[in-house]
Amino acid sequence: MTYIIAEPCIDIKDRSCVDVCPVDCIHEFERILIIDPEECIDCGACEPECPVEAIFPEDALPDKWNAFVEINYAFPDPEKINSLVDTYATEHNVQNEPLE
Numbered sequence: 001m002t003y004i005i006a007e008p009c010i011d012i013k014d015r016s017c018v019d020v021c022p023v024d025c026i027h028e029f030e031r032i033l034i035i036d037p038e039e040c041i042d043c044g045a046c047e048p049e050c051p052v053e054a055i056f057p058e059d060a061l062p063d064k065w066n067a068f069v070e071i072n073y074a075f076p077d078p079e080k081i082n083s084l085v086d087t088y089a090t091e092h093n094v095q096n097e098p099l100e
Contacts, residue, residue, distance in 0.1 A: 001058050002037040003046060004072050006065040008054035009033055010089055011096045017055060027075065030082045031089065051099060061065035065067045 005017075010034050018026045025039035035037065035046070035055075047055045056062070058069065067088050076079040087097060088094070 001042055002040040002072070003035050003042065003044070004056050004058050004065075004068050005033050005035055006054050006056060006061060007088070007092070007094060008052040008096065010085060010094050012052050012054070012083075012099060013083050014051050014099055015078040016051060018048040020045045020049050029078055029085070031085050032071070033082070034072050034075050034081060037073055038075075053095075 005026075011031050013031075013033050015028075015033070016094070018024075019069075022043060023039055023041055023043060025036045027034050027036060036043060042057070044057070047057075061069065067084070071081060071084045074084060
């Protein structure tokens with residue numbers, strides 16, 4: 001099992017989660033941060049640090065964001081990740097405002 005970063009991270013990419021990750025398994029892509037499922041040790045340190053509540057244990061991910069399982073498991077393929085995120089954001093009209 002791993003942690004999944006979902007829709008609230010799109011275009012936000014607050015890096016608080018990166019700072020607390022003990023194994024550096026969170027990586028930045030064009031519009032989202034992704035957790036490498038092979039490197040994640042399921043410690044959960046990232047989840048409470050996310051200011052937009054975008055990080056979930058895979059088995060607790062809300063059904064409405066199931067597409068993010070495929071997106072996170074596409075790591076490390078940047079073309080696939082960026083394409084999947086762009087497609088999702090377009091289909092769901094995602095317009096997350098940057099944090100101030």
